[in-house]
Amino acid sequence: MFSNYSFTAAERFLRYVQLDTQSDPQSSSSPTTEKQKELSRILATELQHMGVTDAHMDEWGYVYGTIPSNTKKDVPSICFCSHVDTAPDCSGANVKPLVHKNYQGNDIVLPDDETQVLRLSEYPYLEKLIGHDIITASGNTLLGADDKAGVAEIMDLANFLLTHPEVKHGEVKIVFTPDEEVGKGTARIDLKKLGAAFAYTLDGGDAGSLEDETFSADGVVVTINGVIAHPGYSKGKMINAMKIAGQILDALPKDRLSPESTEGKRGFIHPVRIDGLAEKCTIEFIVRDFVTAGLKKKEDFLKTLVGETVRGYPKATFDFQVIEQYRNMKEVLDQFPQAVDNAKEAIHRAGLEVKIESIRGGTDGSRLSFMGLPCPNLFAGMQGIHSKLEHISIQDMNKAVETMVHLVQVWEERAV
Numbered sequence: 571m572f573s574n575y576s577f578t579a580a581e582r583f584l585r586y587v588q589l590d591t592q593s594d595p596q597s598s599s600s601p602t603t604e605k606q607k608e609l610s611r612i613l614a615t616e617l618q619h620m621g622v623t624d625a626h627m628d629e630w631g632y633v634y635g636t637i638p639s640n641t642k643k644d645v646p647s648i649c650f651c652s653h654v655d656t657a658p659d660c661s662g663a664n665v666k667p668l669v670h671k672n673y674q675g676n677d678i679v680l681p682d683d684e685t686q687v688l689r690l691s692e693y694p695y696l697e698k699l700i701g702h703d704i705i706t707a708s709g710n711t712l713l714g715a716d717d718k719a720g721v722a723e724i725m726d727l728a729n730f731l732l733t734h735p736e737v738k739h740g741e742v743k744i745v746f747t748p749d750e751e752v753g754k755g756t757a758r759i760d761l762k763k764l765g766a767a768f769a770y771t772l773d774g775g776d777a778g779s780l781e782d783e784t785f786s787a788d789g790v791v792v793t794i795n796g797v798i799a800h801p802g803y804s805k806g807k808m809i810n811a812m813k814i815a816g817q818i819l820d821a822l823p824k825d826r827l828s829p830e831s832t833e834g835k836r837g838f839i840h841p842v843r844i845d846g847l848a849e850k851c852t853i854e855f856i857v858r859d860f861v862t863a864g865l866k867k868k869e870d871f872l873k874t875l876v877g878e879t880v881r882g883y884p885k886a887t888f889d890f891q892v893i894e895q896y897r898n899m900k901e902v903l904d905q906f907p908q909a910v911d912n913a914k915e916a917i918h919r920a921g922l923e924v925k926i927e928s929i930r931g932g933t934d935g936s937r938l939s940f941m942g943l944p945c946p947n948l949f950a951g952m953q954g955i956h957s958k959l960e961h962i963s964i965q966d967m968n969k970a971v972e973t974m975v976h977l978v979q980v981w982e983e984r985a986v
């Protein structure tokens with residue numbers, strides 16, 4: 571099916587990464603930075619030129635487009651989604667992408683900052699990329715494969731489907747979002763307009779990987795109320811809320827239940843911010859677990875710890891507030907097993923080994939899943955993300971496109 575097709579994902583990618591689309595966590599506008607719209611506008615125009623007649627960018631910088639069904643079967647509408655913004659952690663301005671052809675396992679020294687060296691010993695996945703063509707940045711910036719790889723691959727999928735009408739598929743929807751890296755990627759998405767039944771984000775790493783699980787997440791705000799008095803005359807009266815807060819932080823487990831001591835499927839309680847005076851002090855925590863019921867256990871544990879500490883100071887009081895953040899998308903995806911099953915079959919047909927992974931964080935997919943659009947995450951090939959050593963294999967990008975082409979066909983075959 572791909573024998574006469576020349577992939578366009580890498581060519582597109584090399585162009586898209588040269589546009590600075592960094593998002594800004596401090597901004598309250600939508601999108602958080604206007605410059606993201608420059609890429610979004612180009613994507614809408616390129617989709618139009620391919621023949622995606624309804625392609626457009628809305629006022630918030632979201633790009634929508636539809637590739638109509640070409641089958642008589644009743645196939646659910648499938649959406650592919652990726653984000654145009656890059657992470658605020660590392661500069662995304664003046665990205666100079668470099669292609670290293672036929673990689674042979676050697677160190678890759680980035681020319682604009684020779685201290686930036688991509689080494690196989692530090693990135694073991696490079697072993698799998700021997701013989702591939704690898705794209706890096708030049709040393710001063712991130713590359714932006716997260717997630718312009720996904721963007722370029724979805725654009726190439728559109729190009730492929732529109733030039734290969736013999737490939738049968740249901741309706742395929744495309745959406746490109748801004749601000750994923752600052753947690754606002756779904757803030758202004760219009761799911762009614764999108765009209766898809768299932769979605770896949772293209773925002774993952776190793777070829778063949780498929781993520782169907784994220785953390786479930788809550789925030790907790792603990793407020794400690796002390797008793798204030800003039801420090802010169804406060805013997806037996808003052809209760810310093812900051813000292814109680816210090817005691818609470820010190821009492822947190824150090825060898826378990828913390829980000830520093832957990833990996834895999836274990837969650838944690840993590841203080842992220844402290845703010846206070848002698849009179850009143852607040853500590854903000856994030857609580858993470860793959861099982862939502864496990865969040866409650868961790869919160870109960872924390873509440874008991876805070877209560878016992880504060881009880882040592884009879885006139886002090888505390889307030890314990892839990893704020894829901896996001897939930898493990900597996901709770902939704904388990905109700906629609908076809909979303910993950912069809913993706914596994916597509917990865918298999920692309921000649922890859924399926925690697926099911928869980929994300930120790932959240933994704934737009936977890937938010938979309940709970941908004942009513944079940945949305946696992948497919949690999950896009952990105953490696954070393956949010957850093958100057960970010961890189962991607964052109965062959966992995968092409969495998970991502972191939973996987974999507976199989977995926978729309980699997981949905982068509984399995985429909986009635």
Ligand SMILES: [Zn+2]
Binds near residue numbers: 653716773
């Ligand atoms: Zn991403």
